[in-house]
Amino acid sequence: MLPGPVEHAPDRLARALAPQLTTRLEAMILDGTLPPGERLHEQALADRLGTSRGPLREALRALEREGLVVSGGAHRGMAVRRLEAREEAELYDARALLQGFCCALLAERATEDGIAALQARVDAMDAAIQAGDANGYYRQNLDFHEAMLDLAGHARTAALYRSLVKESLLTRRRTLASPGNMRDSNAEHRAMVEAIRARDPETARRLGEEHVKGGKRRWLGGL
Amino acid sequence: MLPGPVEHAPDRLARALAPQLTTRLEAMILDGTLPPGERLHEQALADRLGTSRGPLREALRALEREGLVVSGGAHRGMAVRRLEAREEAELYDARALLQGFCCALLAERATEDGIAALQARVDAMDAAIQAGDANGYYRQNLDFHEAMLDLAGHARTAALYRSLVKESLLTRRRTLASPGNMRDSNAEHRAMVEAIRARDPETARRLGEEHVKGGKRRWLGGL
DNA sequence: GGTCAACAGATTGTTGACAACATGCCGACA
DNA sequence: TGTCGGCATGTTGTCAACAATCTGTTGACC
Numbered sequence: 303m304l305p306g307p308v309e310h311a312p313d314r315l316a317r318a319l320a321p322q323l324t325t326r327l328e329a330m331i332l333d334g335t336l337p338p339g340e341r342l343h344e345q346a347l348a349d350r351l352g353t354s355r356g357p358l359r360e361a362l363r364a365l366e367r368e369g370l371v372v373s374g375g376a377h378r379g380m381a382v383r384r385l386e387a388r389e390e391a392e393l394y395d396a397r398a399l400l401q402g403f404c405c406a407l408l409a410e411r412a413t414e415d416g417i418a419a420l421q422a423r424v425d426a427m428d429a430a431i432q433a434g435d436a437n438g439y440y441r442q443n444l445d446f447h448e449a450m451l452d453l454a455g456h457a458r459t460a461a462l463y464r465s466l467v468k469e470s471l472l473t474r475r476r477t478l479a480s481p482g483n484m485r486d487s488n489a490e491h492r493a494m495v496e497a498i499r500a501r502d503p504e505t506a507r508r509l510g511e512e513h514v515k516g517g518k519r520r521w522l523g524g525l
Numbered sequence: 526m527l528p529g530p531v532e533h534a535p536d537r538l539a540r541a542l543a544p545q546l547t548t549r550l551e552a553m554i555l556d557g558t559l560p561p562g563e564r565l566h567e568q569a570l571a572d573r574l575g576t577s578r579g580p581l582r583e584a585l586r587a588l589e590r591e592g593l594v595v596s597g598g599a600h601r602g603m604a605v606r607r608l609e610a611r612e613e614a615e616l617y618d619a620r621a622l623l624q625g626f627c628c629a630l631l632a633e634r635a636t637e638d639g640i641a642a643l644q645a646r647v648d649a650m651d652a653a654i655q656a657g658d659a660n661g662y663y664r665q666n667l668d669f670h671e672a673m674l675d676l677a678g679h680a681r682t683a684a685l686y687r688s689l690v691k692e693s694l695l696t697r698r699r700t701l702a703s704p705g706n707m708r709d710s711n712a713e714h715r716a717m718v719e720a721i722r723a724r725d726p727e728t729a730r731r732l733g734e735e736h737v738k739g740g741k742r743r744w745l746g747g748l
Numbered sequence: 749g750g751t752c753a754a755c756a757g758a759t760t761g762t763t764g765a766c767a768a769c770a771t772g773c774c775g776a777c778a
Numbered sequence: 779t780g781t782c783g784g785c786a787t788g789t790t791g792t793c794a795a796c797a798a799t800c801t802g803t804t805g806a807c808c
Contacts, residue, residue, distance in 0.1 A: 317598070317599060318792090320586060343759080354793050354794075355793085356791085356792060356793065356794095357792070357793095359761090360582060360583050364586050367587050367590040375540070376798095376800090377760050377799045377801095378759095378760085378799095378801095379760070379800095392679055392680060392681035393681060395679065395681070395682070396681050396682060399623070400622070457615060458618070541760085541762095542762075566789080567790070576762085577762065577764075578763085579761085579762060579764095580761080580763095582791090599769075599791075600769045600770050600789070601769095601789095601790085602789070
């Protein structure tokens with residue numbers, strides 16, 4: 303102890319403000335605090351987040367590259383991106399492709415333990431459906447897909463997939479929230495894991511692609 | 526005419542400094558002016574580019590999200606990213622996936638005129654090979670792939686593909702420069718266009734994937 | 749009544765200065 | 779002689795003020 307620099311939390315990550323702001327703004331956009339089309343006023347946002355315009359601008363520009371905000375050009379301000387139907391459809395296409403690839407990789411590389419963990423998550427989702435716990439299902443669904451990305455061991459694919467999901471959450475309609483949709487979706491999960499356990503890459507790929515395309519159909523149905 | 530606001534070039538794009546800097550830095554990184562591992566000193570770079578640190582920092586952070594530079598953490602500076610072999614291999618995998626998808630789309634959607642244009646580019650590349658014009662081949666190869674992306678009409682796939690190519694250019698070995706490699710590569714191009722003209726999406730997809738995987742093999746061979 | 753031009757206000761773009769932190773060096777001590 | 783603690787330097791992080799530009803409004807003129 304003694305004097306010392308007041309060791310107020312070691313803060314090993316000690317990130318600068320801009321990256322923190324990027325994360326916070328991302329969360330505000332994805333949870334609807336900043337809805338699509340919302341104008342992003344630099345001074346107002348800086349005040350709101352307790353910082354100045356410098357770091358805030360850096361964060362905004364990072365989000366621009368990420369596809370969450372768009373700039374209208376010089377002196378014309380930024381706004382939360384509003385996805386058009388075509389763009390959203392394309393996101394599903396790209397995600398389907400990556401999901402298929404991920405499943406094929408898993409069929410080739412996944413450890414038995416990893417497959418068992420995936421299976422457990424599918425069972426847990428079934429339980430959530432039975433209990434009518436739509437929120438729990440939603441979270442576990444994200445976890446399930448996250449676990450697949452981890453197990454596949456392909457960092458680039460995982461990063462691409464995550465960024466696509468982030469973008470698609472810009473207009474997050476909870477199309478999965480209906481019990482029927484949840485049941486369909488989890489049946490697809492089960493089939494995917496089945497193919498992975500059978501070490502059948504081609505079937506796993508097809509089912510992975512179909513799963514996301516199924517999501518696209520459910521989205522189109524609820525449009 | 527008359528007075529008017531001096532219409533000194535409409536400058537319709539009138540971009541701000543930061544986006545311009547992003548482009549310029551990107552070019553400097555990709556053409557080797559700023560080699561991988563190079564430390565990016567903010568003040569020095571700002572002076573060199575004739576601006577101040579503010580816009581430069583915004584540009585650097587954008588490039589960070591793009592995967593061209595890495596930050597060592599707060600107060601530790603940025604540097605041009607150095608790709609590890611594994612990362613480079615993963616880039617090939619992801620590109621293969623997208624190229625295959627793109628070819629499948631083309632087999633389904635491409636206009637006859639578009640296909641003819643692709644064919645013309647393949648012929649032009651053959652001519653460049655015959656002439657021993659490696660530089661010309663290199664440029665036309667980029668153009669050929671760019672034309673495929675345009676014709677496929679899938680903006681998201683195109684954007685992903687371009688960003689992957691950009692990253693892979695971080696360590697650009699001209700593996701294609703050998704006449705044998707160029708010949709192999711262009712034979713693959715020809716087969717791809719053939720499958721597209723035949724309106725055979727599955728074959729086109731397979732050949733597209735194989736083409737990039739062929740590039741990966743050629744890269745591994747010259748490692 | 750409609751259109752165009754000038755103006756006022758507000759917002760973004762840019763800059764330079766100040767503060768906080770990491771790195772490397774030097775000297776003291778075991 | 780090797781290692782540790784403190785210090786000096788340089789670099790990044792942050793901020794507030796200034797300049798340039800866009801937008802909406804008002805008024806005049808056709």
